[in-house]
Amino acid sequence: EDSIYSDGYSALLTVIGVNRTTMNSKVKSTSKTEEWYKKRMCPRCGKDFLHLGSLRKHLKFECGLEPQFKCPYCEHRSKQKGNLKQHIQNKHRISIIEIP
Template structure:
């Protein structure tokens, strides 16, 4: 037996029959979604929704990324970059995301996250080897 749209632990929409765990979600559905044409569409698949926030969640979901790239990708929820390996996402979040590049080339002021990248840059762009004894290492280089 249903009372005021509440049936067996769920709140059911009287218009379309969809059910929700709580009254707030049912109200949101009735206000923004029920009997409304989808206004937001995924460019890569057939997903469509009436809510912009739902499209954003879809776009960073592994289901969507697998459809687009052919394999699962792991997105950073802070900046949107995505990686094929979870370890690379963790490294990005730990070292890069939202952080300033702390290593600076003393010749041209270009900045890097990793010492190996800086060493390669100095060697290739400025023809200076970091392995030479007595190589001047500026104090702002962090090892």
């Protein structure tokens, strides 16, 4: 029985109600999560993305490109039309159906 607790780690896990197998699976799960996030980091600028589709959109329309959509009400510029529409609605309190 002493050999079970010889490392001190197993004893601590037993006291708090966690067995080593459960702990190891959580560590593996954390490693997978870290790997998942790494796959969604822009290789050009390092920006992180929660979804792979967002990274693809960023690479195609944003990364390294100048903003092409200008707000008609201020100096704000945006790289995506949807972001400009959101800016106008939030900052200028104007509802827009379509941006030319």
